Amino acid sequence: MIWEVEEWGVRRWCLAGLAFCVLMMAVALGLEHLAGMEPCPLCVFQRMAVIAAGAVFLVGALHAPRDRAGAAVYGLLGLIAVAVGIALAGRHLWLQSLPADQVPSCGPGLDYMMEVLPLQQVLATVLTGSGECAEVGATLLGLSLPGWTLIGFVVLLLAPLGLLSRVWRRDHGYRWQGLPGRD
Template sequence: MIFPNRCYKLSNRWFYLAAALVIAVVFGTALYLQYVLHQEPCPLCMIQRVIFIAMLVLFAMAALHNPGRGGAKAYAGLLSFLAISGVAAAGRHIWLQHLPKEQVPACGPGLDYMLESFPMAEVWKELMHGSGECAEKGWTLLGLGIPEWSLLLYVLLGAWAVMIAFRKSA
């Protein structure tokens, strides 16, 4: 049993809304880290933020739409794709942070410069490749850094979307 019996009486709308609120809190935390604690996001952090925003939008749309079984499966598919993409970006970020110092790639140009100077395909390639600033470890909680927490959250949110799609609703 994935959900307790009393949860079967709740509409899927509440489960979608809960996930959207979790992502909103996480995104608010990221903004706090950036603007209050002055931890500038690296290129891979920016990609992870975009993925979280896309997931937030989809969870919010699903909460408003309150789809039936087929729609819930469609949302689960899209959200799972985004979660897997997030796992890939966070995994790359974690890998860069655990490289020996001599193997860390050089810092690349800033995002503003890349957007002005490079074609979009090249910008995405550079962002996904990561750079030296992605290897820096910043804020941690319980011994885990931001990319580790992001990876964990992507896995949980993807599983949450799938569980919503296959639960027996009211």
């Protein structure tokens, strides 16, 4: 199986990453619209990271460059978007782990902040956290939604790493040998 994944081109890695981004957004929107769970500001920012990664993978799949530079560009851009998502989900988990007396107070809603505050101040306020981001709304198998989102981002990390490993293998002449008897 590793020798088959090793042969994946830029388009296939990007399509796999895009498909996982679509899955993550489908779950998020399903929880919002079907289960009635309103996203907190950090959840919205995590969705933006998923959308950014999905946009990188969509453009990469449409472009499908055959050179190392193209694979490296899409791999690095995808890696940045996914790393931001991992950082946001980690921050969200940290806020949820705080004792009740250390949880920041609830602030205004994200829509209101976007209307009246400059973007830099909105980002600072959201990343500082608010009481609504520290609430654990639901759990599945003992993990809160930001925990599952973090796992999703770690799985999504495979796509940009696959693109970058493709570049590395070509630069260093590495090829997986596989099992005996397999060419």
